[in-house]
Every structure is written in C-alpha cells, then in structure tokens.
Amino acid sequence: MAEAALATRAPAAAGAALLSVRGLEAWYGESHVLHGISFDVGEGEVVTLLGRNGAGKTTTLKSIIGILQKRRGSIVFEGVETIRMPSRQIARLGIGYVPEERGIFSSLSVEENLFLPPQVRPGGLPVERIFELFPNLRERLSSQGTKLSGGEQQMLSIARILRTGARMLLLDEPTEGLAPVIVEQIGRTIAELKKQGFTIILVEQNFRFASTVADRHYVVEQGRVVDMILNSELDQNVDKLHAYLGV
Amino acid sequence: MTTILGVPTAALFGQLLLGLINGSFYAILSLGLAVIFGLLNIINFTHGAQYMMGAFVAWMLLNWAGLGYWWALLIAPIAVGITGVILERNLISQLASNDKIRSLLFVISAILTFLLCYVGIGWSEGTSLAAALLVGAVFGAVWAHVARERISTAEGHVDHLYGLLLTFGLALIIQGLFRNAYGSSGLPYQIPRELTGGQNFGFMFMPNYRGWVVVASLVVCLATWFVIEKTRLGAYLRAATENPTLTQAFGINVPRLVTITYGFGVGLAALAGVLAAPIYSVNPNMGADLIIVVFAVVVIGGMGSILGSIVTGFGLGLIEGLTKVFYPEASSTVIFIIMAIVLLIKPAGLFGRAA
Numbered sequence: 001m002a003e004a005a006l007a008t009r010a011p012a013a014a015g016a017a018l019l020s021v022r023g024l025e026a027w028y029g030e031s032h033v034l035h036g037i038s039f040d041v042g043e044g045e046v047v048t049l050l051g052r053n054g055a056g057k058t059t060t061l062k063s064i065i066g067i068l069q070k071r072r073g074s075i076v077f078e079g080v081e082t083i084r085m086p087s088r089q090i091a092r093l094g095i096g097y098v099p100e101e102r103g104i105f106s107s108l109s110v111e112e113n114l115f116l117p118p119q120v121r122p123g124g125l126p127v128e129r130i131f132e133l134f135p136n137l138r139e140r141l142s143s144q145g146t147k148l149s150g151g152e153q154q155m156l157s158i159a160r161i162l163r164t165g166a167r168m169l170l171l172d173e174p175t176e177g178l179a180p181v182i183v184e185q186i187g188r189t190i191a192e193l194k195k196q197g198f199t200i201i202l203v204e205q206n207f208r209f210a211s212t213v214a215d216r217h218y219v220v221e222q223g224r225v226v227d228m229i230l231n232s233e234l235d236q237n238v239d240k241l242h243a244y245l246g247v
Numbered sequence: 248m249t250t251i252l253g254v255p256t257a258a259l260f261g262q263l264l265l266g267l268i269n270g271s272f273y274a275i276l277s278l279g280l281a282v283i284f285g286l287l288n289i290i291n292f293t294h295g296a297q298y299m300m301g302a303f304v305a306w307m308l309l310n311w312a313g314l315g316y317w318w319a320l321l322i323a324p325i326a327v328g329i330t331g332v333i334l335e336r337n338l339i340s341q342l343a344s345n346d347k348i349r350s351l352l353f354v355i356s357a358i359l360t361f362l363l364c365y366v367g368i369g370w371s372e373g374t375s376l377a378a379a380l381l382v383g384a385v386f387g388a389v390w391a392h393v394a395r396e397r398i399s400t401a402e403g404h405v406d407h408l409y410g411l412l413l414t415f416g417l418a419l420i421i422q423g424l425f426r427n428a429y430g431s432s433g434l435p436y437q438i439p440r441e442l443t444g445g446q447n448f449g450f451m452f453m454p455n456y457r458g459w460v461v462v463a464s465l466v467v468c469l470a471t472w473f474v475i476e477k478t479r480l481g482a483y484l485r486a487a488t489e490n491p492t493l494t495q496a497f498g499i500n501v502p503r504l505v506t507i508t509y510g511f512g513v514g515l516a517a518l519a520g521v522l523a524a525p526i527y528s529v530n531p532n533m534g535a536d537l538i539i540v541v542f543a544v545v546v547i548g549g550m551g552s553i554l555g556s557i558v559t560g561f562g563l564g565l566i567e568g569l570t571k572v573f574y575p576e577a578s579s580t581v582i583f584i585i586m587a588i589v590l591l592i593k594p595a596g597l598f599g600r601a602a
C-alpha cells in the first residue's frame with residue numbers, strides 16, 4: 001500500500017520509529033476530517049507536515065496529543081499505543097504541544113504560563129537555558145500572558161514545554177503571522193533544539209522556512225499523507241511541492 | 248444621644264454590624280458559587296442545601312458525638328465537601344459523559360441503600376443518607392473502573408440548563424429529607440463558650456460571636472482569593488477555567504481539579520453553615536431562604552469573579568443594613584433592585600468580564 005511504502009522510505013524507520021502513526025482517522029462531531037494518516041518520526045528528527053489550508057495538519061497534531069478524542073487507527077509513541085488515552089496521559093509520556101493559536105492564558109502571568117505545564121520527565125531545559133533562548137521573556141515575567149507581542153507569545157508557548165522534559169514537540173505553525181526577524185529567531189531555536197536531540201513535528205505553510213530546519217516533509221492532502229520528500233531532495237521536487245501546496 | 252443624619256449612632260452602627268454579618272455569609276456563599284461556576288460552568292443550586300447541611304452536621308456532631316463548635320468548624324466542611332465530591336463524580340460530571348450507566352447505578356444503589364437503612368433497619372434520615380451516598384459512590388467507582396475503556400467525557404462544558412436542573416433537584420431532595428427528619432421549626436445551637444459576651448465600644452455594643460463571624464469570613468475569603476490568584480494550584484485552576492482542553496494537554500488532570508474545586512466550594516458553603524448555626528437556628532429551610540439573595544449577589548458581582556463575589560458580598564450586606572436604618576421598607580428588596588440596575592447597565596456584573 002502506498003502509505004506503507006511512504007513510511008518505509010523514511011531513513012529513521014530503519015530503526016524503530018519514536019512515533020508511528022498508522023491509518024489515523026479523526027472526526028469533529030460527525031464531520032470526518034482525517035481519512036487514514038500514516039507516517040513515522042524517528043528519534044531526533046525534525047519532520048514537517050505540509051499542506052494547504054484545511055488539509056488536516058492541525059487535526060493530526062490534535063489527534064496525536066489526544067485533544068481530539070474521536071479518533072481511530074494507531075498512534076504508537078515509544079512503543080506505547082496512545083489512541084485510546086486521554087490527552088493528560090499522552091502528555092505525560094513526554095509529548096509537548098504548541099497549538100496553532102499559541103494558547104497563552106490571559107488569566108495567568110507570563111511566569112505562571114511558563115511554569116504551568118508540569119514536569120513529565122526528568123531532563124527538561126533549566127529555566128536559565130530557556131532565558132538564553134528567549135531573552136525577551138525574562139523581562140516580561142510579571143506581565144499578563146496575553147499582553148506579550150505575538151512573537152513573544154509564540155516564544156512563551158514553545159518555552160513552557162521545553163521545561164517539562166518532553167522529548168517530542170508538536171509545533172503548529174510557529175511562524176504564522178510573525179515578522180521576519182522573529183521567524184529567524186524561531187528557526188534558530190528549532191535548529192538548536194534539534195541539536196539537543198529533541199524530536200519535532202512541525203506544521204508549516206511556509207516551506208522555505210521548513211526547508212531550513214527539517215529532515216523530511218510529509219505532504220498532507222484532504223486528510224491523507226500523499227507524499228514524503230527528503231529535505232536533501234527538495235530542490236528536485238520544488239515543482240511537485242508547488243503543485244501540492246497550490247502556490 | 249448622638250445622632251447621624253437624625254439616626255441614633257447606636258442604631259446606625261448596630262444595623263451596619265448586622266449588615267456586615269449578613270455580608271459575611273453572602274461573601275462566603277457567593278465565593279463558593281463563583282469558584283464552582285468558574286471551573287464547572289454550572290450554577291450550583293444545591294449550594295443553599297449544602298450550607299444547611301453544614302449547620303446540621305455541626306448540630307449532629309454536638310448532640311450525637313459530643314463534639315463542639317470548633318470541631319464542627321473543621322469536620323463539617325470536610326464531611327459535606329465529601330458528599331459534594333461524590334455528587335460531582337457520579338452525577339454532575341456525568342452530564343458530559345457518553346456513559347449514563349454510572350449515574351444510573353449510583354442513583355439506584357443509593358435509593359435502595361437508603362430504603363434499606365431507613366425503612367428496613369430504622370436508621371435516621373441523616374445516617375441513611377450518608378450510607379446511601381457511600382454505597383452509591385462505591386458502585387459508581389467500581390463501574391467507572393470496569394468501563395474506563397469505553398467512557399469518554401465529552402469536550403467542553405455541560406449545558407447550563409442540565410447542571411441547573413440537576414443541582415436544583417438535588418437541593419429539593421436534600422431539603423425534603425431534612426424537613427422530614429427535623430421539621431421546620433429549627434434546632435437551637437449554642438454560641439461556643441469562648442465567644443459569648445461582647446464588647447462595648449461606647450457608640451455601640453458588639454457581641455463577640457458576631458465579631459468572630461466577620462473576621463473568620465474575611466480570613467476565609469482572603470485565603471481563598473490568595474490560593475486562587477497567587478499559588479501554583481491557583482494557576483492550574485485559572486488555566487483550567489480558561490482553557491480546559493489545553494490545560495489537560497499539558498498533563499494536568501482537569502477532571503480531578505474540577506472535583507476538588509466542587510468539593511471545596513461545597514465545603515465553603517458548609518463552613519458558612521457552621522458559622523451561622525449559633526446565630527440563626529439550625530433549620531432545613533435556612534439555605535433556601537438565603538440562597539436567593541446570594542444568587543442576586545453573584546449576578547451583581549459578576550458570574551465567576553472571585554474578588555467580585557467577596558467585595559459584593561460584604562458591600563451588599565452593608566447596603567442592606569443601611570437601608571434598614573434609612574428606609575426599612577426597602578431593606579428586603581434593595582439587593583434585587585440593585586441586581587436589576589446592574590443587569591441593565593453592566594450585564595456581565597460589576598467585576599465580570601464580558602463573555
């Protein structure tokens with residue numbers, strides 16, 4: 001089957017994948033949105049999900065973290081089947097989620113936002129390291145969370161899950177609507193996190209940005225994974241990708 | 248005789264003190280409602296009954312177990328809080344569940360146990376009710392464990408209306424049981440020996456117990472505010488109130504927070520009941536009478552606002568007291584008049600954030 005072939009082409013799939021998604025289907029109420037998503041992510045990889053608006057990228061991340069409860073298929077993380085788990089249990093396996101809307105709490109200060117997610121594993125980044133990555137946050141600790149600029153909110157949203165010890169990060173369009181300097185900073189951060197051994201699934205519209213940080217790209221179309229492109233082969237596949245993304 | 252605006256100062260301060268005392272109860276009760284509403288998004292109509300239960304538990308502790316006021320202050324909120332936890336787990340939270348068997352099992356086993364204890368063995372209503380809740384809770388918990396694979400609590404909040412009907416029905420059942428057992432005439436409860444007597448300030452006389460009620464209520468309210476606004480647990484609560492789904496996605500057990508919060512809010516009501524026992528007599532209707540005013544306080548303060556419920560509670564108590572001095576005819580309606588005005592001008596309440 002084509003999906004299986006896509007997955008085995010993944011270099012990381014040679015060993016056991018850290019995360020392995022098979023035949024994932026998901027619903028919002030009665031509306032069937034994912035129709036069998038399959039892909040693998042190896043330990044330490046940065047993998048993107050690319051696709052047009054409404055393709056199902058966000059829904060895929062929500063299904064992995066378990067926010068979307070009406071889902072079927074298989075999602076195995078570190079050998080553990082999570083498809084029936086509530087999100088709080090999945091998070092505790094060591095998956096950190098950065099939602100598309102950033103999810104900064106307005107009733108919490110920046111500091112409270114930063115320290116909200118509980119430690120799920122040992123070995124999270126120390127706060128000092130986090131302030132090195134995002135120096136802006138240090139000065140704003142006592143502000144209300146949503147008083148931060150969009151870029152700062154994005155940094156806070158990433159920062160707070162780095163503390164928890166989660167080794168797999170789900171980032172949903174972290175560059176959306178941000179100024180080029182901020183996008184650059186977030187790119188450097190992702191590169192740095194990769195160097196530190198984090199495994200990342202990155203949802204992106206901006207594939208030029210994606211190509212600067214990712215190892216592989218999965219193309220999502222109408223609730224299915226339709227292609228996988230290695231970053232090293234991106235140049236040969238630009239036309240194909242443009243067709244997929246409709247740019 | 249000294250007067251202010253033609254009113255004798257002693258009368259004025261006497262009414263202000265009375266207002267402050269009523270305000271103390273308004274504040275604790277509306278605070279409990281606000282805490283519960285914030286996280287559960289339901290208006291807890293059982294609140295008045297739970298306040299009454301607090302007073303009755305104090306009475307039972309004294310008359311059945313010889314445990315006095317100070318023990319009651321500790322034990323009654325915990326005991327009534329536990330009944331709240333049982334109701335939340337087995338009924339209120341189940342409104343949002345796809346599995347109705349747990350509530351059904353809970354209700355049926357509780358009713359059968361009650362009949363067995365009350366009619367069969369001949370225990371009192373109170374004891375039979377406690378036994379019924381415990382047995383129901385055990386059945387509910389066993390079922391939840393057996394069926395945990397199949398149960399999913401739906402995302403989002405329960406429809407207001409269902410929560411309202413459920414908690415209102417529970418209030419009627421609880422009040423009915425207590426009326427049946429203890430009549431409506433009320434049971435006496437003595438002021439603890441340490442707090443009898445009073446202070447003469449010259450311009451007014453203040454009974455010690457009343458002073459204690461005001462101070463105790465202030466301390467409890469401020470402590471609650473502090474926990475919610477300044478601690479890590481409070482940050483969890485605020486986060487879960489604002490966005491339960493995302494809070495859960497960080498690994499925080501939101502259903503457990505909800506249960507704890509409901510138990511705590513109910514415990515606050517029971518604490519108010521114990522404080523009230525020596526002032527008003529212990530009466531099955533005491534909650535039903537008070538809670539209507541408290542709902543008005545909540546509406547004025549703003550649904551779910553913590554600080555709002557405290558300030559409005561004390562403030563409205565004082566305004567009510569002043570009305571008694573200057574225009575006694577309006578004293579029982581002034582709060583509702585204010586409520587109507589606030590609803591017209593600022594529908595979200597004085598301290599509420601517009602939705």
Ligand SMILES: Nc1ncnc2c1ncn2[C@@H]1O[C@H](COP(=O)(O)OP(=O)(O)OP(=O)(O)O)[C@@H](O)[C@H]1O
Pocket residue numbers: 028031033051052053054055056057058059060100205
């Ligand atoms: N809460 C919801 N209720 C119902 N349908 C939804 C909901 N959220 C998304 N959808 C639908 O599900 C489909 C997939 O949406 P999803 O948000 O996963 O897309 P996406 O790939 O993340 O798009 P974008 O690039 O715009 O963020 C779309 O058709 C969308 O309209």
Ligand SMILES: [Mg+2]
Pocket residue numbers: 057058059100172
């Ligand atoms: Mg999206």
